[in-house]
Amino acid sequence: MGVEVKVEGLTKSFGRQVIWEDVSLTLPKGEISVLLGPSGTGKSVFLKHLIGLLRPDRGHVWIEGNDVPRVSEKQLYQVRKMFGVLFQDGALFGSMSIYDNVAFPLREHTKKGESEIKNIVMEKLELTGLLGAEAKLPGEISGGMRKRAGLARALVLNPEILLFDEPDSGLDPVRTAYLNQLIVDLNAQIEATMLIVTHDINTARTVPDNIGLLYRRHLAMFGPREMLLSSQEPVVRQFLNARRQGPIGMAEEKDAAELEAEKESGEELPPLPPIPPQITPTDGSARRTQREPGSWLREHGVEPPPGSFTGPEGYGESAAPTAPPASTTPTGRASKSRSRSSQSEETGDSSQNGGRSSAPRKRTAAGARSRSAT
Amino acid sequence: MSFSVAAPFRQSGSFFALAIDTLVQGFRSIRHGRFQWREMIEQAWFIASVTILPTMLVSIPFGAVIALQIGNLSTQVGAQSFTGSAAVLAIVREASPIVVALLISGAGGSAICADLGSRKIRDEIDAMEVLGISPLERLVFPRVLASIIVAVLLNGLVSVVGVMGGYAFNVLLQHGTPGAYIASFTALARVSDVVVGELKAGLFGLVAALVASYKGLNPKGGPKGVGDAVNQSVIITFMLLFLINFVITEIYFTVDPSRSV
Numbered sequence: 001m002g003v004e005v006k007v008e009g010l011t012k013s014f015g016r017q018v019i020w021e022d023v024s025l026t027l028p029k030g031e032i033s034v035l036l037g038p039s040g041t042g043k044s045v046f047l048k049h050l051i052g053l054l055r056p057d058r059g060h061v062w063i064e065g066n067d068v069p070r071v072s073e074k075q076l077y078q079v080r081k082m083f084g085v086l087f088q089d090g091a092l093f094g095s096m097s098i099y100d101n102v103a104f105p106l107r108e109h110t111k112k113g114e115s116e117i118k119n120i121v122m123e124k125l126e127l128t129g130l131l132g133a134e135a136k137l138p139g140e141i142s143g144g145m146r147k148r149a150g151l152a153r154a155l156v157l158n159p160e161i162l163l164f165d166e167p168d169s170g171l172d173p174v175r176t177a178y179l180n181q182l183i184v185d186l187n188a189q190i191e192a193t194m195l196i197v198t199h200d201i202n203t204a205r206t207v208p209d210n211i212g213l214l215y216r217r218h219l220a221m222f223g224p225r226e227m228l229l230s231s232q233e234p235v236v237r238q239f240l241n242a243r244r245q246g247p248i249g250m251a252e253e254k255d256a257a258e259l260e261a262e263k264e265s266g267e268e269l270p271p272l273p274p275i276p277p278q279i280t281p282t283d284g285s286a287r288r289t290q291r292e293p294g295s296w297l298r299e300h301g302v303e304p305p306p307g308s309f310t311g312p313e314g315y316g317e318s319a320a321p322t323a324p325p326a327s328t329t330p331t332g333r334a335s336k337s338r339s340r341s342s343q344s345e346e347t348g349d350s351s352q353n354g355g356r357s358s359a360p361r362k363r364t365a366a367g368a369r370s371r372s373a374t
Numbered sequence: 375m376s377f378s379v380a381a382p383f384r385q386s387g388s389f390f391a392l393a394i395d396t397l398v399q400g401f402r403s404i405r406h407g408r409f410q411w412r413e414m415i416e417q418a419w420f421i422a423s424v425t426i427l428p429t430m431l432v433s434i435p436f437g438a439v440i441a442l443q444i445g446n447l448s449t450q451v452g453a454q455s456f457t458g459s460a461a462v463l464a465i466v467r468e469a470s471p472i473v474v475a476l477l478i479s480g481a482g483g484s485a486i487c488a489d490l491g492s493r494k495i496r497d498e499i500d501a502m503e504v505l506g507i508s509p510l511e512r513l514v515f516p517r518v519l520a521s522i523i524v525a526v527l528l529n530g531l532v533s534v535v536g537v538m539g540g541y542a543f544n545v546l547l548q549h550g551t552p553g554a555y556i557a558s559f560t561a562l563a564r565v566s567d568v569v570v571g572e573l574k575a576g577l578f579g580l581v582a583a584l585v586a587s588y589k590g591l592n593p594k595g596g597p598k599g600v601g602d603a604v605n606q607s608v609i610i611t612f613m614l615l616f617l618i619n620f621v622i623t624e625i626y627f628t629v630d631p632s633r634s635v
Contacts, residue, residue: 051504080506091501094493105505150501 002030002193003064003082003160010049010059012042018217019045023059025212025222027161031289032187032194034204036239037214038248043197044088046214047163050195051083052076063161081109084159084192088166090150092138098125099134102153109157124152128182143170155186162186164196168203176200180207180279188281191288201242205229206279209289213239215248226296229275230304241273274307389588392510396584399508400515410516418520421482425528429477433532434539436473440464441540445548457544458555459562465536467567471574471619473532478525478578479611483586486517487607490590491600499591509591518583525579526572533571570626577622578615585611 005027012019019042027033037043048054050061052068061068066079092101102121106112112120125131128148138146147167154162164183168176180203187194198204204211211229212222213236220235221228228236238246245262277293280286293309296302403409441461448457490513493499499509544550589607593599 048500053500053503077506080504083504085501085504087497087501089496091497093498093501094496108505108507 002191004029005050005161005193005195006060006062007050008060008062010046010061011057012045012049012054013057020214020217020219023214023219025219027193027195028210028289029193030187030191031209032183032196032207033210033212034196034198034208035212035214036198036201036204038239039199041214041217043214044165047085047165047195047197050161050163051080051085081157082160083163084154084157084161085163086147086150086154086165086167088169089143090138090146090148090153092146092149092153094138097135097137098130098141098149101138101149102156105153105157120156121152124155125149127155128152129178144172144175147171151182158190160192162192162194164194164198166198167196168198168200176203181282183207184279184287185281185283187289188283188285188287201240204240206276209278209291211240215239224291224296225278226275226294226302226304227300230272230297230302232272237272241270243270272305274305275309277309388592389585392514392588392591393584396510396514396518396587399511400518403511403515408511410512413513414516414520417486417517418524421478421485421520421524422527424481424485425477425524426531428481429473429528429532430535432473432477433469433535436469437461437465437536437539438543440469440536441544442548445544445550449548454550455554456558456561457548457550458541459558459560461540461544461555462537462559463563463567465540466533466563466571467623469536470529470532470571471578472616473536474525474529474575475578475582475612475615475619477528478521478582479586479608479615482521482524482579483582483611484604484608486521486583486586487590487604488600490514490587491593491603492597494591494593495596495600514583514587514591517587518580521583522576522579525575525582529572529575533568566630570622574619574622577618581614581618582611585614 007026008024010023011021023046035043035046045054049056050063050068052071055069059069063079063082066075068076068079071079092098093104096104099121102124103117106117106120121134122131125134128151130145130148130152133141133145133149138149141149147170151164151167167179167183171179183194183196184207186192194208196203196208205225208225210223211225213220213228215235221231221233229240231237231240234246235248237243238248249258275293278290280290294304297304400409441457444460444464445454445457448454448460490499493513499513502509502512541552541555544555545552586607589603589610590600593603
């Protein structure tokens with residue numbers, strides 16, 4: 001069962017440079033959340049605060065009644081046992097083989113026998129597709145494999161909270177798709193609270209239940225995915241659709257003159273692309289925390305962009321979608337694959353009702369994904 | 375980058391904090407049976423392997439030069455048979471700790487610093503902490519102990535090799551009497567000199583490893599930061615060790631005035 005992480009008023013500066021101020025959000029338990037932001041806004045720094053590797057200037061991080069920055073060494077040790085962290089590039093111990101790396105937390109924190117450890121390690125390695133590489137050293141395998149080994153190590157103690165620091169950096173789109181599917185499957189299995197820090201918009205649009213955006217030294221927005229994907233707020237809109245028009249410039253932010261010029265040039269803001277369906281677990285069942293598509297939009301009376309919640313045609317058998325009819329017109333679907341601003345996603349299907357009996361879904365695989373034109 | 379008056383103090387403060395934490399956690403780990411024997415032995419072997427040969431190659435000329443100089447001088451005042459004792463005194467008391475200091479900080483310390491620094495920039499140290507392992511207990515303390523052990527042993531090596539080098543040069547080049555050289559050992563030098571020399575060496579090992587670990591665990595960003603950290607650790611260790619050498623010698627002479635004659 002996942003655990004809720006509540007962040008209140010976190011502020012951090014290095015010397016005189018303020019990284020961010022007053023960040024408050026709650027990672028709901030058992031849900032997948034994504035934290036986005038332009039490069040250099042301190043997303044990894046935020047992650048480190050959650051596990052107590054850094055201390056904030058002000059603010060609290062509440063995990064099961066413990067305020068992580070202020071808790072004693074012993075308590076921090078207990079809190080950290082709940083975590084599994086995937087660092088960038090895996091952070092494997094360079095002098096130990098992959099097997100030893102993945103077995104390390106088991107040998108440290110549990111009293112399991114070697115054969116039991118071997119079973120667990122092999123299971124996790126198979127899950128991440130690393131069978132056959134157990135005896136290799138981290139220096140001998142590719143970056144993608146190192147990441148996957150790091151993930152295997154993070155999973156080995158069945159953590160309640162999983163943190164991913166840019167898991168898709170350096171991975172090709174196919175592997176990223178596999179990784180995303182893996183993350184969703186994991187969440188279905190172990191129901192851990194997950195936080196992914198990433199730049200990848202496709203991941204952000206299809207994987208998480210909640211999305212957050214860090215911008216200009218504070219948290220621009222954090223909320224359910226539909227809230228952000230349908231938001232008209234300029235920063236959110238620009239970032240989530242990877243556009244050049246908007247407040248975010250090549251350097252941190254555009255100044256007022258540039259914004260004026262943009263407005264005057266009369267370039268029309270392209271319409272919001274349709275909200276893609278969320279990736280569902282491979283075995284077809286719904287995750288406990290997955291909400292019915294369009295439910296948030298209905299609750300808040302927001303009109304979704306046309307063509308939302310439809311998958312690429314002919315991809316994955318879908319039972320008749322029970323999503324609100326307004327958003328899934330057949331014409332929307334047909335035109336979707338042709339419109340340049342559409343984002344087609346890996347697995348289709350919008351209906352999230354449990355106990356679906358439709359044909360087993362095809363795994364996310366190569367080919368069918370096309371990035372939106374920027 | 376602003377110049378801050380408090381920065382050097384902050385650095386020394388962090389360093390002392392690291393030193394104390396390491397020793398406390400290390401001894402606690404010994405008490406609870408968690409001590410990393412394997413790591414310590416591997417590190418001791420590694421430091422020894424990078425220092426033995428250079429040590430010998432440095433001690434022989436060092437000892438020889440001292441013996442030659444003393445031999446020259448003593449011949450002029452007719453005290454040739456005391457060459458041995460003066461040479462031993464100089465080598466055991468002063469040359470030995472200096473050579474050990476240079477090699478432990480230059481070879482051993484830089485290796486420790488580079489190792490820890492490269493792990494730090496790859497997030498390995500953070501990963502360890504997150505997995506609930508204290509890097510001080512697991513990595514730094516074994517290295518500190520290894521460094522102390524190797525430094526003490528090296529000191530013995532330098533003394534012996536230095537004296538032998540002096541012997542060879544004095545007897546062969548300056549036509550000194552072998553018997554007189556060896557017999558005069560105890561005229562000026564005493565066992566307490568050797569003991570103090572070993573103590574100095576042990577302290578050098580401790581300081582070198584701690585400074586190297588501190589610098590290695592706090593590199594300022596990226597591979598270049600690691601290189602800078604290694605450089606700084608060697609220089610700072612040099613300075614500290616020579617200072618410690620001076621202080622201990624003074625204390626020794628004050629405590630046992632007979633030795634300063």
